[in-house]
Amino acid sequence: MSERDESLSAERISEAEHAVMEALWEKSPQTAAEVCDNVCDRRGWSIPTVKTLLSRLVAKGALATEPQGRRFLYTPTIERAAYVGTESRRLVDRLFGGRAAPLFAHLAESEALSAEDIAEIERLLAEMKK
Amino acid sequence: MSERDESLSAERISEAEHAVMEALWEKSPQTAAEVCDNVCDRRGWSIPTVKTLLSRLVAKGALATEPQGRRFLYTPTIERAAYVGTESRRLVDRLFGGRAAPLFAHLAESEALSAEDIAEIERLLAEMKK
DNA sequence: CTCCGACGATTACGTTTGTAAACTGAATGC
């Protein structure tokens, strides 16, 4: 019960881990220290915490390491778009029965849509029609 | 370290708990056994599991109990719309910097929007303009 | 050549979650 599947990257990324991923999607590769520079204050973390998260993400196959001298450079192996996609879908499935329209309706109803959002969405819709 | 705040219902609802909430939003009040009838097969749960989840939800203030003879009737204390709202916002904040338009764009791009979704959204947009 | 400091690796530890068995008290059939 130790050899888990290491190739299929379907491992779930937790919220804390996600913060680390964001830093690396923003810019990569980065060392552990650099990642910490980018997230530690915001989250109130210390370096050991970041290192743990990095290790777990490597174990989950979400990050790749490349040795640079005696330290590692970390790079995402999964694309942000893919992650965002699965997470979005999860939510839509769980809360809106897989339909996006109710989500939109909900956002609209709860004032979560700004004027710009609406304009942007109209633009996208127009574009889709072409 | 035992008396947690019992009035403010900001407690986080986990995924398994959410399934129970859905059953009760669908129809309430219900007994534990009834809830189980509605979710146990789908999730492969046994009654004890449902009971645990119900208790935790009561502890979190998400459900209210009303004694009916020797058993309890469970009723949600929070509205589904409120839950859906906070969860949606969480996702939009976390993944799209709080902007709904990028979420929409993403759904559109990834084919997650059906023709009906689009029609429905156009309808909603038209309505909002009025 | 030796010691220090910087890294990753290992270990830690409390909490939450998923999943459920054991316990306890009350209602109910005989």
Place this chain on the structure above:
DNA sequence: GCATTCAGTTTACAAACGTAATCGTCGGAG
């Protein structure tokens, strides 16, 4: 009345998470 049954409560326990301290090692400063 007393045993069985059935509800809720308590306890259990492993995995995941959040957060971090400690260990072991390797390379660079003296």
